Amino acid sequence: MIAMSSVEYAVDHSGRHLEILRGVNLEVAPGEFVALTGPSGSGKSTLLALIAGVERATSGRIRVDGLDLATLAEEGLARLRRERLGIVFQDFHLIPTLTALENVALPLELAGRPQAMSQARTLLEQVGLGDRAEHRPLELSGGEQQRVAIARAFVARPALILADEPTGNLDQETGNRVMDLLFGLARSWHAAMVLVTHNPDLAARTDRHLRLEAGILHTVKP
Numbered sequence: 425m426i427a428m429s430s431v432e433y434a435v436d437h438s439g440r441h442l443e444i445l446r447g448v449n450l451e452v453a454p455g456e457f458v459a460l461t462g463p464s465g466s467g468k469s470t471l472l473a474l475i476a477g478v479e480r481a482t483s484g485r486i487r488v489d490g491l492d493l494a495t496l497a498e499e500g501l502a503r504l505r506r507e508r509l510g511i512v513f514q515d516f517h518l519i520p521t522l523t524a525l526e527n528v529a530l531p532l533e534l535a536g537r538p539q540a541m542s543q544a545r546t547l548l549e550q551v552g553l554g555d556r557a558e559h560r561p562l563e564l565s566g567g568e569q570q571r572v573a574i575a576r577a578f579v580a581r582p583a584l585i586l587a588d589e590p591t592g593n594l595d596q597e598t599g600n601r602v603m604d605l606l607f608g609l610a611r612s613w614h615a616a617m618v619l620v621t622h623n624p625d626l627a628a629r630t631d632r633h634l635r636l637e638a639g640i641l642h643t644v645k646p
């Protein structure tokens with residue numbers, strides 16, 4: 425599902441050369457769940473941004489769902505994100521002017537799918553928010569907003585979910601419910617997942633646990 429080999433990511437910032445990811449090799453099989461931990465600034469979000477094609481590697485090779493990202497132009501990368509990946513962020517990233525239902529339907533609308541609204545409604549019901557479809561994000565609790573974001577991430581039936589501290593802004597009980605939902609949906613649809621988390625209990629629930637330290641990837645649990 426993911427194959428990264430010898431990936432480097434460096435930026436020049438304020439006259440300094442920063443090596444943010446160094447020699448990263450990573451293979452994630454279809455349906456596999458991988459936890460990624462590491463100190464703040466170690467490069468976790470950057471690694472997800474490279475897999476999602478939001479940033480481009482300085483060198484090395486990245487394949488996602490069989491596609492070599494270096495061969496894709498911006499439009500191809502946007503399509504990959506929309507149609508094959510589901511992305512969940514710590515701060516939800518919902519569009520404030522759209523209702524819950526419209527937020528969930530958006531990836532399908534952009535892909536020109538005729539059944540967008542009815543499929544979005546089904547997903548919203550699966551995350552337990554069928555009765556909040558017409559609410560805008562500000563009219564929802566944090567946990568509800570994250571459930572909407574999870575519904576949106578799964579609506580196009582992606583083969584890979586990238587989740588960056590998805591419960592970081594939620595209280596523990598709400599966070600646990602949101603994680604149960606995320607794991608349950610990914611398992612039932614055989615999606616692979618890379619989960620960035622600071623929570624060791626969550627990391628223990630995955631198949632494999634990796635850790636980034638200063639841009640170098642280490643194995644914690646093989």
Ligand SMILES: Nc1ncnc2c1ncn2[C@@H]1O[C@H](COP(=O)(O)OP(=O)(O)OP(=O)(O)O)[C@@H](O)[C@H]1O
Pocket residue numbers: 435437442444462463464465466467468469470471
């Ligand atoms: N475009 C950029 N320009 C300059 N520095 C950058 C850029 N992108 C990332 N960085 C730096 O790369 C490092 C890794 O950032 P990243 O956001 O990946 O860390 P992280 O592991 O996700 O941290 P956190 O746990 O705090 O979210 C940081 O030191 C950050 O300042």
Ligand SMILES: [Mg+2]
Pocket residue numbers: 468469470588
């Ligand atoms: Mg981060």
